[in-house]
Amino acid sequence: MDRRRFLRLAAGGGLALLAAPTLSAFAAGDGPSPPALPKDLPKWLRNRDTNHVFWTRGRYNFAVYKIRPLALDLNAVSVGHAMAYEDLVTGKAHRLETETFARIDRVLKNPPRFAPSERFIGNTFSRRFGVLEQVFDSAHLLHTQTVDVLAEPSMTLAEKEAEVERLYQVYRTTLPTAITPLPLNMGYLYGQPYSRAFRDRFPKVNGLFWGYHWLQSAMYDVLYGHNLSEQQKVYEIIGDQYRRTELYRTDRFFMPMTGEVSPRFAARFPELANVFDNLHMLHDMVNDILVTPWLTEAQKDEQVTRAIWLVMEAAHAGHRPGDSPEPGGWRDYRHMEGMPGMGLMPDMSPNAMFMQGLGWMALGECHHCSMPLPEGAEAWRAHAVTADGWTMRVRCPLCARDMSLETKGRAVLHLTTEDPERPAVLLSDDRGNLTPASDRAGSVVFLEQEASHAACHEWSQAFTSRAAFDAFVAARPEYRGAKALTLAEWGERTGRKPDTYFRREGPPGNPFDGKAGGGKEVGK
Amino acid sequence: MKSTVATRRAFAARLSALALAAAAAASLAALPLPAAAHETDCPFCKLKVVQDTKEQDNEVALRYGRKRIEYRCVFCALSEAQTPQYPGDLTILAPSEKKGQPVVIERRGGAWSAPDGTLFVGVRASHDHCQVTYRAFTSRAAFDAHVAKNPVLLRDAKPLTLAQMVELAKPKQPK
Numbered sequence: 001m002d003r004r005r006f007l008r009l010a011a012g013g014g015l016a017l018l019a020a021p022t023l024s025a026f027a028a029g030d031g032p033s034p035p036a037l038p039k040d041l042p043k044w045l046r047n048r049d050t051n052h053v054f055w056t057r058g059r060y061n062f063a064v065y066k067i068r069p070l071a072l073d074l075n076a077v078s079v080g081h082a083m084a085y086e087d088l089v090t091g092k093a094h095r096l097e098t099e100t101f102a103r104i105d106r107v108l109k110n111p112p113r114f115a116p117s118e119r120f121i122g123n124t125f126s127r128r129f130g131v132l133e134q135v136f137d138s139a140h141l142l143h144t145q146t147v148d149v150l151a152e153p154s155m156t157l158a159e160k161e162a163e164v165e166r167l168y169q170v171y172r173t174t175l176p177t178a179i180t181p182l183p184l185n186m187g188y189l190y191g192q193p194y195s196r197a198f199r200d201r202f203p204k205v206n207g208l209f210w211g212y213h214w215l216q217s218a219m220y221d222v223l224y225g226h227n228l229s230e231q232q233k234v235y236e237i238i239g240d241q242y243r244r245t246e247l248y249r250t251d252r253f254f255m256p257m258t259g260e261v262s263p264r265f266a267a268r269f270p271e272l273a274n275v276f277d278n279l280h281m282l283h284d285m286v287n288d289i290l291v292t293p294w295l296t297e298a299q300k301d302e303q304v305t306r307a308i309w310l311v312m313e314a315a316h317a318g319h320r321p322g323d324s325p326e327p328g329g330w331r332d333y334r335h336m337e338g339m340p341g342m343g344l345m346p347d348m349s350p351n352a353m354f355m356q357g358l359g360w361m362a363l364g365e366c367h368h369c370s371m372p373l374p375e376g377a378e379a380w381r382a383h384a385v386t387a388d389g390w391t392m393r394v395r396c397p398l399c400a401r402d403m404s405l406e407t408k409g410r411a412v413l414h415l416t417t418e419d420p421e422r423p424a425v426l427l428s429d430d431r432g433n434l435t436p437a438s439d440r441a442g443s444v445v446f447l448e449q450e451a452s453h454a455a456c457h458e459w460s461q462a463f464t465s466r467a468a469f470d471a472f473v474a475a476r477p478e479y480r481g482a483k484a485l486t487l488a489e490w491g492e493r494t495g496r497k498p499d500t501y502f503r504r505e506g507p508p509g510n511p512f513d514g515k516a517g518g519g520k521e522v523g524k
Numbered sequence: 525m526k527s528t529v530a531t532r533r534a535f536a537a538r539l540s541a542l543a544l545a546a547a548a549a550a551s552l553a554a555l556p557l558p559a560a561a562h563e564t565d566c567p568f569c570k571l572k573v574v575q576d577t578k579e580q581d582n583e584v585a586l587r588y589g590r591k592r593i594e595y596r597c598v599f600c601a602l603s604e605a606q607t608p609q610y611p612g613d614l615t616i617l618a619p620s621e622k623k624g625q626p627v628v629i630e631r632r633g634g635a636w637s638a639p640d641g642t643l644f645v646g647v648r649a650s651h652d653h654c655q656v657t658y659r660a661f662t663s664r665a666a667f668d669a670h671v672a673k674n675p676v677l678l679r680d681a682k683p684l685t686l687a688q689m690v691e692l693a694k695p696k697q698p699k
Contacts, residue, residue: 251570357565359572408567408593408609430609431589494590503563 031294032193037306042314044176045131045305053138056145056170058163060152064144067151067231069239070219074147076111077212078140080104081283082121084205088290089125097204104208108247115144128301132286135177135308139279142171143216146272150223157225157421161268168272172313179278180313181271183321183335183343188328189281189310190254190346194295194303198287203250209287211247213280214256214389218242220265221384221391221414229438230425234386237410237427241389253356253512255280259342259363260355263393264414266341267379270321273341278311285310338364338373347511352504358390360506367392368399369453369498380420381457387411387428396460398448398495405432405494412437415462417444418472422464426487434491445469446490447482453498566596568604569651581619581626582655588614598629599646599658602693605631618660621670627660629686636690643667644689647681 055061064071087093087100119126119133126133149155149163172178190196199206222234246256258273259266266273285307289300309315310330319325321340323333336342337350342363345353352360361367364375373393374381382393385400387407394400397415404411411428424444425437436442445466449459459479463469466484473479485493566573573594574582584595588610595601598618605614613633617626629638643664647657656674661667664683671678684692 357570359563359565405591406564406593408591429589430591432591433589491590494592 028294028296029299031292034193034295034299034303035306037302038309038315041305041309042176045309047131050130051134053134053141053175055141056167058145058149060148060155060163061145063148063152066153066228067223067235070147070151070222070235072111072113073108073215073239073242074144074219075113075115076108077215078115078118079107079112079121080208080212082116082118082125083107084209085118085125085290086122088287089122089128093202093291096202101204101208104205108208108243129286129304131177132304132308134175135179135282135312136279138171138175138177139179139275142167142272143276147219147223150220151228151231153228164269164272168269168275171275176312176314178313179275179282179311180316181274182316182319182333183270183274183340184278184281184311184316185329185332185334185344186254186257186277186281187344187346187348188330188332189285192285192288194288194292195285196288197292198284198290201291204248206287207250207252208247209283210252210255211242211249213283214246214261215242216280217256217258217276218261218391220258221262221386224262224265224268225380225414225421225423226425227438227440230441233427233437234412234425237412238386240410246389251356254346255284257342257345259336259339261389261391263339263363263391264380264382264384266339267382267393270335270339270341274343277341277343282307282311336363338362338375345511348506352506354506354511355390357388358392360504362504363393366395366399366453368394368403368501369396369456370501370504371395371453371456374457381416383416384414385411386414395453396456397446397462397490398450398456398460398493399453399498401434401491401493402495404428415444417462417464418468419464424462424464434487436487440464441487444487446485446487447472447479448485448490448493449479449482450495453500456498564594566600567593568600569596569654571596571651571654574655576619579623581623584619585617585626586610586614587617588612596651597654597658598644598660598689599654599693602629602690603695606690606694620660620662621666622662625662627662629660636686638686642686643683644686645670645678645681646684646689646692647678649677653677 064074083104084096084100087096092100118136145167146164149160149167152160155163172181218238222238223231226234258276262273286304289295289303289307295303316331319331319333321333321335323331325331332344334344334350336345336353344350348354351362353363354360358367364373365371366373373395382395383397383400384391384393385403387404388409392403394403400413400415404413409430413426413428413434415424415426417424422440424441426434426441427437428434436444443465445463445468447459447461447463447469451459461472463472469484473482563575564573565571573596576582584598584601586593586595586601586605595604598616601616601618604610605616614631616629618629620627627638627642629636639662641663643661645657645659645661645667649657656677659670661670667683671681
């Protein structure tokens with residue numbers, strides 16, 4: 001090939017094809033044998049019917065429009081998904097990184113006012129992969145209605161939690177297309193012969209997909225436990241992060257997980273977090289299958305059917321979270337320690353998780369002071385800090401404040417108080433100045449008598465009022481004379497480096513490239 | 525694994541009791557310049573922030589308002605300080621040859637300043653070696669000693685003034 005023709009091809013998007021020798025080494029049908037289809041698959045997996053799912057009745061439906069920028073961003077996500085899929089199955093994959101990307105980006109920047117049905121945009125895809133579309137639709141509706149419930153201002157927290165549980169039961173019992181709530185082994189699912197093909201060959205559009213999934217995971221902690229004013233103000237920060245950064249990242253090692261960006265929600269609703277992560281992994285598997293050149297079209301159809309089955313609830317009947325009849329394989333339901341809503345990550349052990357940009361950590365420990373986070377019925381007491389695209393649960397308000405001060409850009413602090421229904425939600429600007437996200441955080445009072453972080457959950461606390469602070473101090477002689485700090489006073493402080501912090505070490509290198517730990521136990 | 529967690533929890537409980545007693549005795553005043561607790565990647569070059577050792581400081585800190593962001597080297601901090609993300613006044617604490625005595629670089633009203641005698645080494649090489657190739661010094665003697673200690677990487681190194689270092693670290697404009 002002469003140099004000019006090479007350059008023309010490269011400029012036209014052909015570079016991606018030329019730069020993927022491992023993928024283009026085999027022609028369709030000549031590559032490795034694709035994984036075999038399981039026997040005795042249920043008949044519905046081959047149905048050709050046009051089945052629609054519809055909203056469960058509820059006064060909360062479409063409440064997401066009260067946080068209008070979030071609603072519009074989500075509408076655009078639907079378009080982006082469908083446009084990419086349609087081009088993938090109509091012979092336009094070669095222009096995915098150029099024309100398709102530009103077309104999707106235009107929609108993301110000018111989102112539609114209403115959510116479109118993806119089948120009207122991706123009609124070829126919908127006809128060819130009707131069952132997959134049904135799996136996606138029903139899980140997307142669960143996403144949608146969960147968001148609507150959490151955004152509905154007329155419901156109490158308890159009512160919202162009950163309704164989310166009810167919606168989940170409707171999802172899993174009404175249709176056979178329900179995705180399993182078990183924590184699936186992400187290393188296995190992303191370790192198929194075709195895995196990473198889409199990420200490696202179409203990094204920009206893959207970045208968009210992972211950006212959508214970041215938003216669809218991050219939105220839960222924006223909404224959960226917050227009132228409307230807090231939700232709107234927090235989304236100003238999160239939406240900005242999404243539109244400026246997360247959509248266009250091409251340096252992610254792995255898809256965003258719900259437990260990474262909405263750990264409070266994932267801890268409270270692990271089944272839902274697992275359903276959503278498994279759904280997003282199914283998206284990745286389908287993307288990879290569709291662009292794998294050594295699969296024939298018939299093999300692609302089969303592999304999509306297999307991928308659906310791998311994540312179906314029916315395929316995992318009889319198993320429970322934590323079971324591991326096939327360690328490292330498909331039937332490995334262990335989860336990351338401290339986070340039941342997160343399946344095992346590739347090449348990681350349950351006790352150590354590698355988070356890009358933050359390093360190794362245990363999800364059951366505070367990342368600021370390394371002390372254990374509250375669990376079970378007390379899990380709600382964990383505080384959280386959101387900054388730079390991640391959300392971390394932390395053990396005390398000091399840990400949240402100082403962690404936000406050590407991170408570039410704006411941040412959100414979710415500080416629990418003595419009242420589970422009244423957290424103090426604080427916003428940090430890019431200089432670290434704190435303001436309340438709603439009136440209810442305006443009266444917040446802090447205790448901070450810094451000592452060893454072994455007890456930081458005791459000596460660093462937030463209270464809804466001076467009366468609540470006084471009641472706490474009166475019951476504990478060790479805090480007699482403690483000063484009740486206003487938000488302004490507390491916000492001026494900075495703690496020392498926690499005495500309990502230790503750096504968790506993992507295997508060297510990048511665990512997501514398949515060359516590191518191999519799931520071995522990771523020590524300190 | 526479980527036993528490790530159980531041990532840690534028991535340890536935490538014991539420490540907790542001790543700490544509560546200590547808290548009653550003394551309320552600790554906040555210190556102005558704590559090291560970052562969690563160890564992260566440099567926001568500019570994305571490589572790991574090299575931690576301080578007993579002998580030498582390595583962590584560069586950029587103070588912007590109440591934020592204190594850690595960088596891998598003085599080049600990274602000066603580069604990021606010149607991006608639109610950091611308009612206005614700021615302070616960079618760059619480790620010097622003296623443990624616990626960083627060089628304080630300030631930008632006030634757009635003008636950069638550092639203590640008299642401050643010099644920098646600034647040699648373009650693989651950023652893996654930036655702890656050697658980009659550093660601040662309080663004197664020419666300290667600069668010379670550093671160059672002598674690293675003859676391969678810093679063979680032709682010349683001492684740079686703050687203005688030269690700021691210029692060197694200026695992010696390149698896209699063409």
